[in-house]
Amino acid sequence: MKKLTISLSILAVVALGSCKKYLDVQPLDRVPADQLLLDPNGVKVLLANLYSRMPVEDFKYNPGQGFNYHRTTSQSNYVEPGFGTTYFTDEATLSQGSGVGPVGEGYWGYDGIRQTNQLLEQIPSVTTLTEAQKTALKGECRFIRAYMYFQMAKRYGGLPIIEKSLVYEPGTDNADLFIPRSTEKQTWDWILSELEEASKTMQPSYTAAEGPYRATKWAALALKSRAALFAASLAKYWSRAPLVGDAVTQKLVGGFTSSDADAYYQQCIDASTSVITNSGKALYRPTPANRAEAVTNYQTIFQNPTAADVEVIFKKGYVDGSTTFLQGHNNDLYYNPSQTNTGNIYFGRSSPTVELVDLYEDYTDNGVGASVPLVTRTDGNENDFVGDPRNVDVNKPFRQYDNTTDIFANKDARMHASIITPGSRWKNVTIVMQGGMIKQDGSKVVYTNDFALGKDGKTYWSFGASSNSGSSGYSGFFGIGGNSANNYPISGFSQKKFVQESVTVPAPYFSSTLDFIDMRLAEMYLNYAEAAVESGKGSTATAAQYINALRRRAGHTDNIPATLANVLKERRVELAFEYHRYWDLVRRREMHTKYVTARRTVLIPMIDLRPATPKYIFVRANNFYDEVAGGRTFLQRDYYRPIPGVATNKLVQNPEF
Numbered sequence: 001m002k003k004l005t006i007s008l009s010i011l012a013v014v015a016l017g018s019c020k021k022y023l024d025v026q027p028l029d030r031v032p033a034d035q036l037l038l039d040p041n042g043v044k045v046l047l048a049n050l051y052s053r054m055p056v057e058d059f060k061y062n063p064g065q066g067f068n069y070h071r072t073t074s075q076s077n078y079v080e081p082g083f084g085t086t087y088f089t090d091e092a093t094l095s096q097g098s099g100v101g102p103v104g105e106g107y108w109g110y111d112g113i114r115q116t117n118q119l120l121e122q123i124p125s126v127t128t129l130t131e132a133q134k135t136a137l138k139g140e141c142r143f144i145r146a147y148m149y150f151q152m153a154k155r156y157g158g159l160p161i162i163e164k165s166l167v168y169e170p171g172t173d174n175a176d177l178f179i180p181r182s183t184e185k186q187t188w189d190w191i192l193s194e195l196e197e198a199s200k201t202m203q204p205s206y207t208a209a210e211g212p213y214r215a216t217k218w219a220a221l222a223l224k225s226r227a228a229l230f231a232a233s234l235a236k237y238w239s240r241a242p243l244v245g246d247a248v249t250q251k252l253v254g255g256f257t258s259s260d261a262d263a264y265y266q267q268c269i270d271a272s273t274s275v276i277t278n279s280g281k282a283l284y285r286p287t288p289a290n291r292a293e294a295v296t297n298y299q300t301i302f303q304n305p306t307a308a309d310v311e312v313i314f315k316k317g318y319v320d321g322s323t324t325f326l327q328g329h330n331n332d333l334y335y336n337p338s339q340t341n342t343g344n345i346y347f348g349r350s351s352p353t354v355e356l357v358d359l360y361e362d363y364t365d366n367g368v369g370a371s372v373p374l375v376t377r378t379d380g381n382e383n384d385f386v387g388d389p390r391n392v393d394v395n396k397p398f399r400q401y402d403n404t405t406d407i408f409a410n411k412d413a414r415m416h417a418s419i420i421t422p423g424s425r426w427k428n429v430t431i432v433m434q435g436g437m438i439k440q441d442g443s444k445v446v447y448t449n450d451f452a453l454g455k456d457g458k459t460y461w462s463f464g465a466s467s468n469s470g471s472s473g474y475s476g477f478f479g480i481g482g483n484s485a486n487n488y489p490i491s492g493f494s495q496k497k498f499v500q501e502s503v504t505v506p507a508p509y510f511s512s513t514l515d516f517i518d519m520r521l522a523e524m525y526l527n528y529a530e531a532a533v534e535s536g537k538g539s540t541a542t543a544a545q546y547i548n549a550l551r552r553r554a555g556h557t558d559n560i561p562a563t564l565a566n567v568l569k570e571r572r573v574e575l576a577f578e579y580h581r582y583w584d585l586v587r588r589r590e591m592h593t594k595y596v597t598a599r600r601t602v603l604i605p606m607i608d609l610r611p612a613t614p615k616y617i618f619v620r621a622n623n624f625y626d627e628v629a630g631g632r633t634f635l636q637r638d639y640y641r642p643i644p645g646v647a648t649n650k651l652v653q654n655p656e657f
Helices: 006-012 017-023 040-053 110-125 133-157 183-200 216-241 260-280 291-303 354-359 413-418 467-472 483-487 519-533 540-551 564-574 581-589 625-627
Strands: 092-094 312-316 350-352 435-438 444-446 452-454 459-461 516-520 601-608 615-622
Touching: 017 444, 040 133, 110 133, 110 354, 110 435, 133 183, 133 216, 133 581, 183 216, 216 260, 216 312, 216 516, 216 581, 260 519, 291 413, 291 516, 291 540, 354 564, 354 601, 413 564, 413 601, 444 601, 516 519, 519 540, 519 564, 540 564, 564 581
Parallel strands: 435 601
Antiparallel strands: 092 350, 312 516, 435 444, 452 459, 601 615
């Protein structure tokens, strides 16, 4: 069967494609062995099916819909992208507005776990594989299964641990099918043990022909580092958001001790150290010659992960799905500013917050490492956020700038590589994001299309360009509060990270093929550093070395100490838009205190026509949609999601559901 000879590297990307009928096979116990299990390539097809089921929070993940999400072909007139957890945090909001609630897709991955268990049980009988190949393959399957459990444990706490296929027996009570939940600690211990054991037998590397998207032993240890840090944070901070109920009493959620935290931090340190020391991975271009080069180097990691392979530990690939099975993604469409839109009706959907932009340092490099908020005022008050900017007092002491780019000039290279700012260049176009104007008489126009004469006799527009120019003339703030606003960032910023500047031709839906980086060495540096400073284990000197290496790659020249504040700040700026922030707030139990009728924040550039030569001011304001909603709130109970199907699976429900 010629289709069975397709390489796993392709299958792991496609997950459907020309072998769709094999990848959509029924459970393994109903697949005739002579079709797949007697052919090593058939086994690879089954393994590729498991990879396609991995719950990677990538470009196609939708927290309200699920993993690998897309509309069906019958709904192809309305395309919806992944919209990951970034928009549930203080990193960004969708341009049409989004809430800060819990992820709600209800991932309950036991169908994938069942298929993984089935393949694990069948591997010993595959006569066409060597014993060494079987051992490595089993390790790979255990990694995939542990990944599935990890994603469930983050959401539900303690889980039923099922390590073998369960068979329904008609005419019996099938009591052995009702596996109870393990405690939360037992669940995390099992995940970490599985990843450790998997790493011992998985291959350390693969050739390009074998598959650039297959998990190596270093991916298993990187996931162990991530999972151990998550468990350690829960053990240390669970009491910040205590719950009550049967699940708590039985330790299905919570039930950790301080010694548990120490043990998990140590496992994080050990796993991180193993990857950093032994994997052969290194930071991509760690010593730039100047800041401009630092911007280019960092941007390249996320626009060309293959070029930055030296740093990438595990990634997910895609093929152009504009005509076949919708297998690509929409990042290059949805997050492209309107001025460089290639003809699609969806664009400009990401609005990074000024809270994130403020977090980045400048290049004072004084050995402190503190964030440096943008300077919008002459009185130093950068905490004055207006609720409705249409009511802003334009006579407050705003600092005036000649150009919209000046306020960002000295910011960290990672900001310039991750975020499109007003006046910056993108695809050889100067991006205009302006939300209002102050006329000569002092009257203001905010969020409304208007024009006026300056004292220089020229005509100026509230959105920065003529209304006749439409989307080709400006890229922000237009139509706020209506459907037309969906395509225009409302924060003064647009996302650059994971959007390809090289894509300048029309991009059909699901045609983006940029790889998603799930794990990279920088995360291992940060995991180690956080575990070390939180626990006093490992080496704080090594932790400082790691965070300063990341800063050196960003063009900084000083060294800062490994304090918890510095480590957490570096984590936020280094990993922005990589879908870590939501879970960092969850594992550290900070989400419910951060979001109590809270508003995310925006920066509104306005042109001031009162001076002889027009100047620009920047108004700090609350996100329009958060303000309309009365703020966003995350409830304590939402750190755990409701267990599905308790009426039939007989599991103990999580608190308050």
